[in-house]
Amino acid sequence: MSAKRVLLISNGHGEIAIAARIAQELTAILPDVVCDHLALVGDFAHPSAMHDVGPRRAMPSGGLVAMGNVGNIARDLYGGLIALTLAQWRFVRGARGRYDAVLAVGDVFALLMGLCVKAPAFFVGTAKSVYVAPYGPMEERVLAKATAVFVRDRATAERLNGHGVGALAPGNVIVDLFAVDDDPRADAAAADFAPVIVLFPGSRQEAYADGVVLADVVRELASDRRALGAVLSIAPGLSAQRYADELSAAGWRVVAGNDPMPFSLADGERTIVRAWRGSIAPLLRRATLVIGQAGTANEAAAAAGVPVAALELAAARKTHWYRMRQQGLLGSALDLVPGNVSKAAAEIGGLLDDAPRRTHMGAVGRERMGRAGGATAIARHVAAAIGAAS
Numbered sequence: 001m002s003a004k005r006v007l008l009i010s011n012g013h014g015e016i017a018i019a020a021r022i023a024q025e026l027t028a029i030l031p032d033v034v035c036d037h038l039a040l041v042g043d044f045a046h047p048s049a050m051h052d053v054g055p056r057r058a059m060p061s062g063g064l065v066a067m068g069n070v071g072n073i074a075r076d077l078y079g080g081l082i083a084l085t086l087a088q089w090r091f092v093r094g095a096r097g098r099y100d101a102v103l104a105v106g107d108v109f110a111l112l113m114g115l116c117v118k119a120p121a122f123f124v125g126t127a128k129s130v131y132v133a134p135y136g137p138m139e140e141r142v143l144a145k146a147t148a149v150f151v152r153d154r155a156t157a158e159r160l161n162g163h164g165v166g167a168l169a170p171g172n173v174i175v176d177l178f179a180v181d182d183d184p185r186a187d188a189a190a191a192d193f194a195p196v197i198v199l200f201p202g203s204r205q206e207a208y209a210d211g212v213v214l215a216d217v218v219r220e221l222a223s224d225r226r227a228l229g230a231v232l233s234i235a236p237g238l239s240a241q242r243y244a245d246e247l248s249a250a251g252w253r254v255v256a257g258n259d260p261m262p263f264s265l266a267d268g269e270r271t272i273v274r275a276w277r278g279s280i281a282p283l284l285r286r287a288t289l290v291i292g293q294a295g296t297a298n299e300a301a302a303a304a305g306v307p308v309a310a311l312e313l314a315a316a317r318k319t320h321w322y323r324m325r326q327q328g329l330l331g332s333a334l335d336l337v338p339g340n341v342s343k344a345a346a347e348i349g350g351l352l353d354d355a356p357r358r359t360h361m362g363a364v365g366r367e368r369m370g371r372a373g374g375a376t377a378i379a380r381h382v383a384a385a386i387g388a389a390s
Contacts, residue, residue, distance in 0.1 A: 003032040003033060003034050004030060004032070004033045004034070004100045004101075004386045004387075005033070005034045005036065005098060005099045005100055006023075006026065006033060006034070006035050006036070006099060006100060006101045006102070006103060006382060006386070007036050007037075007038060007053075007092075007095060007098075007099045007101075007102045007103070007114070007117060007119075008022070008023060008035060008036065008037045008038070008050060008102075008103045008104075008105065009037075009038045009040060009092075009102065009103070009104045009105065009106075009110045009113055009114050010037065010038070010039050010040065010041070010042075010105045010106055010110065011040045011041055011104075011105065011106025011107055011109060011110040012041050012042070012106050012126070012295075013041070013042055013203045013204070013295070013296070014126065014174070014295050014296030015041075015105045015106040015110075015126055016037075016039060016042060017177055017296060018105050018124065018126060018173045018174065018177065018296075018375075019037060019050065019103065019105045019124075020037075020048030020049065020050055021173055021176055021177050021375045022103065022105070022124070022173065022375045022378050022379055022382075023035040023037070023048060023049040023050045024048070024049045024375070025375045025376045025378075025379035026049075026379040026382055026383060027049045028379075029379055029380065029383045030383055030386075033383075033386075034051070035049055035050045035051065036050065036051050036052075036053045036099070037050035037051060037052050037053065038052075038053055038054040038056070038088065038091065038092070038113075039052065039054075039056045040056075040085075040088060040106070040109070040110060040113065042056065042058060053091075054087075054088060054091040054092075055084060055087040055088050055091060056084075057084050088113065089113065089116065092113050092114070092116040092117050093116050093117075095116075095117050096116075096117055096118045096119075097118075098117075099117055099119045100119060100120075100385075100386040101119055101120045101121070101122065101147075101382050101385055101386050102114040102115075102117045102119050102120070102121045102122065103121075103122045103123075103124065103378075103382060104121065104122070104123050104124070104146075105124045105126060106124075106125075106126055106127070107125070107126075107127060107128070108123075108125075108135070108139045108142045108143065110123075111123045111142055111143070111145075111146060112142060115142075115145055115146075120147040120385045120386070121145070121146050121147055122146060122147055122148050122149075122150070122378070122381065122382055122385075123143060123146045123148070123149045123150065124150045124173065124378060125149070125150065125151045125152060125156075126152065126173075126174075127325070128151075128156070129151070129152055129153055129155070129156045129328075129329055130153075130155045130156045130159050131153070131155070131156075131328050131329055131331070131368065132325050132328025132329050133325065133328070134156065134159060135156075135159075135160065135165075140160065140163055140164075140165050143160065143165045143167070144164070144165050147385060148166070148168065148381050148385075149165060149166065149167040149168065150167070150168050150169070150170060150374065150377075150378050150381075151167050151168070151169050152169065152172050152174075152370065153169055153172070153368070153370055154169045154370070156169065157169040168377075169370070170373060170374050170377035170378065171370060171371050171372055171373035171374030171375075171376075171377060172303065172369050172370040172371070172372070172374050173374040173375045173378070174296060174299050174300055174303060174369065175300075175303045175369055175370065175371065175372040175374070176372050176373065176374055176375040176376075177296070177300060178279070178280060178281035178284065178300045178303070178304065179281070179372050180279055180281045182281075182282050182285060183260075183278055183279060183281075183282040185260055185261075185278065185282075186231075186276070186278070186282035186283055186285070186286060187286075188261065189231045189260075189261055189274050189276050189283070190229075190231055190274075190283070190286045192227065192229070193227065193228065193229030193230070193231075194227040194228070194229075195225075195227075195228055195288035195289065195352060196229065196230070196231065196286050196287050196288050197218060197221070197228065197229070197230040197231075197287065197288065197289050197290070197291060198230065198231050198233060198280070198283045198284065198286075198287040198289075198290045198291075198292075198301070198306070199211065199214045199215070199218070199230050199231065199232045199233060199273070199290075199291055199292070200233050200280070200290060200291070200292030200293065200294035200297040200298060200301070201214055201232070201233075201235075201292075201293055201294070202235065202292075202293045202294040202295070202297075203235035203236070203237065203238065203294065203295075203297075206293075207235065207238060207293070208238070208242055208243060208246050209246070210293045210311075210313065211232060211243055211246070211247070212246055212247055212250045213311065213313065213339070213341065214230075214232070214291050214293070214311070215230070215232065215247060215250075215252065215265060215272075215273050216250070216341045217291060217311070217341050217344050217345050217348065218230040218272060218273055218291075219267055219272055220341055220342060220344075220345035221345050221348060221349055221352070222267070222270075222272050225349075225352075228272075228352075229271065229272055229273065229274070230272065230273045230274075230291075231273070231274050231275075231276050231283050231287075232265075232273050232274070232275045232276065233276050233280050233283060233297065234262070234275055234276065234277050235294075235297075240262035240263065240275060240277065241262075243263075243275065244256075244262070244263045244275075247265060252265045252266075252267075253265065253266045253267070253268075255271070257274075257275070259277055260276055260277040260278040261274050261275055261276060261277070262275050262277060263275050280297055280300060280301075281300075281304075284300065284301055284304040284306050285304075287301070287306045288306075288352070288358070289306065289307050289308075289309065289348070289351065289352060289358070290306050290307070290308045290309070291308075291309050291310070291311070291348065292308055292309075292310055293310060293311065293313070295322070295326065298310065298326060298330075298334065299326070299329070299330065299369060301365070302330050302333040302334065302364075302365030302366070302368065302369050303365060303366065303369035303370075304365075304366075305362035305363070305365055305366050306362060306365070307333065307335070307351065307357075307358045307361035307362055307365070308330070308333060308334045308335070308361075308365070309334075309335045309336075309337050309344075309347075309348050309351060310323055310326070310327075310334060310335070310336055310337070311336075311337055311338070311339045311344050312336055312337070312338060312339045313339040323336065329368065330364070330365060330368050330369075331364050331368055332360065332361060332364050333361045333362070333364040333365030333368060334361075334365075335347070335348075335351060335361070
């Protein structure tokens with residue numbers, strides 16, 4: 001019997017990680033399955049159980065495009081979005097008969113592309129939720145064409161079921177992304193820091209500039225908290241050397257290190273920040289607070305019960321809608337603070353001094369993000385559909 005083939009289609013950076021996590025579970029159930037991956041957004045290497053196929057290209061927006069976001073849409077159009085989308089559409093149409101199933105991860109557009117393959121199509125919705133932006137009537141018509149629909153929370157599944165769209169909420173795969181073994185090297189990253197703050201600048205190109213701002217906020221906080229320190233997470237696909245160069249240009253003393261801690265930042269003789277290239281899960285186990293401009297990583301922190309603060313940076317006004325959507329998803333687990341370094345430090349300092357509020361934020365984050373186990377459940381549905389579930 002020939003090996004089963006599944007095409008995974010992702011529509012964002014975090015969605016690539018989610019697709020890879022499901023592929024990992026699917027290969028555990030079906031060791032001979034071939035998991036191909038079409039990235040509608042992004043062009044960077046990622047170690048996973050998936051094999052990249054089809055046209056792909058980095059877009060100026062980094063995938064942050066939504067209705068009304070005219071600036072990002074215009075930049076992507078100028079950057080070749082139409083040609084890329086047409087090439088990807090031709091690829092999925094040409095893939096008919098080659099796959100036993102399709103798994104679309106992201107928004108409904110990813111599912112529309114997947115339906116072109118004419119194979120059982122599964123949809124994993126990552127962004128929409130009744131907490132912030134429920135699926136609309138046109139989207140529900142598309143969802144109804146899927147073999148199975150998996151959404152991020154029970155309330156969203158109940159709404160879709162009430163509208164005649166069968167939907168399941170077996171667990172949030174974002175929670176699964178970081179349910180990994182501990183890394184004892186993270187002890188060194190957080191050594192002598194109390195409290196430990198984790199910095200998530202994000203995974204797009206603006207993360208370099210945002211990382212400088214976050215580090216400056218930590219320096220301000222550390223001025224009257226003599227043991228406070230932070231660990232700066234460098235996302236896959238970003239350059240530790242570029243971070244080091246930009247931080248040095250901003251006045252930091254950069255001390256070279258070794259992986260997974262490529263450098264540290266010092267103010268005088270005191271180390272205040274250490275960079276980290278490993279999984280973020282070990283950092284979250286040690287964190288008192290996250291200051292993050294990220295998407296998936298911020299949500300992972302909330303799922304782990306770690307309070308999250310995000311800065312409203314002037315340079316990020318074009319993506320303000322995204323941060324507001326994230327606040328809708330996470331509720332009071334996320335605190336939006338001013339983008340000014342001194343004002344941000346003052347508000348975050350108040351949060352550090354308010355243990356009951358941090359405990360409440362952690363509880364809300366766990367409740368909003370839901371339980372683990374979604375990746376395994378989804379993989380089992382796909383395996384069953386292609387006739388070889390265990």
